[in-house]
Amino acid sequence: MVKNYKKKQNTGRLQYSQDDMVAAVLDVNEGMSERAASAKHNAPQSTLHHRICGHVQSPGQSGRSTALLQIEEVALAQNLATMGDFGLAFDLSEMRMFVKVHLDTMHRSIPQFADNLPGVDWAHGFMQRHKDLRSTRHCQNINRKRAAVSEVICQKYFDNLQTSIADIEPHLIINYDETNLTDDPKTKLMIFRKGTKHPERIMNTTKSSTSIMFSVTATGMLLDPYVVFKGERLQDSWIMCGPLNTHYNVT
Incomplete structure (x- = not known):
């Protein structure tokens, strides 16, 4: 179990500014004694000594030094x-x-x-x-093939689409979309840059899923949904209490 450390208030905080400490170090380098520089700039003499000797890995950080540099x-x-x-x-x-x-x-x-x-x-x-x-x-989780889709590929698709549907009536143009409901997505907590809107991890492995297809014509007519289960035979229990006017099938 991770330990949640809580520091006491007003302890372990720096009682001096980094500008004062830098000024004190410069005065010592110019010949002033450490005690005099410490008193002049209100910087702890022991800390000033360690800073001059190069014993401080993380200047300005209170507490124990980090394990890594x-x-x-x-x-x-x-x-x-x-x-x-x-x-x-x-x-x-x-x-x-x-x-x-x-x-x-x-x-x-x-x-x-x-x-x-x-x-x-x-x-x-x-x-x-x-x-x-x-x-x-x-x-x-997305696969590498999907991750490789670029803006140029998308633009070529729409250019070809415009040519393909040029002489087709709107009620014969059908937009089709598929949504997968995975039974075991196993999403994990991953490390991302702050502000990432769509965190994704490229993987070549997927889990079994149930596909739900939706279709609508260019005139706005919504067709019946189509559900595809993974299996060889469609079980009655799979479609029990399902939405009306829904079509079912198996892979």
Whole structure:
């Protein structure tokens, strides 16, 4: 279970500004003593000493340093958001495994990670530190063929359609749409860039589904719906209490 850490109020907060700390460091570099620079700019002397010695990994951050370097966390956050844009989103488990592979490849060992695998707490903490990512998004799985449809392909389709229906009467033009009701969609919480309107993940595997077809003519006449179940024989229980004027079939 993930631990929800709650800091006490008015504790662990920085009591100085980063501008004052930078000014104090500059004064020390110009010859002023650390004590004098600390008093002049109201910056803690111990913090000033650590900053000058280069012992601070994340300037301006209170509390314990992160397990990964700040530049690594920023790069990880940016790449996760980009992968989500490409339809190759990661979930939290895949993100943790990705970090482990990175550390193993770089021959680095992080004491906070068991066998270099970040824990669940670290993953949630990472998401809290990078608000431009969101892990609470259910995405729609689409295959690669559908993902490859571009604006140029759509434009060619409508150009060909306009030529094809040029001399056809409106009541003979039928628009047809199919909707699948999946029995086990198994949507997962994936990582996407903040503000993504249509989160999708490209996958080549699908689940069985029941197809419902709707058709309407160019004059506005709605045809009867058509339902197709997966199977070889149509069972009476499948159509019991179904909508009126509905046609049923099997694959």
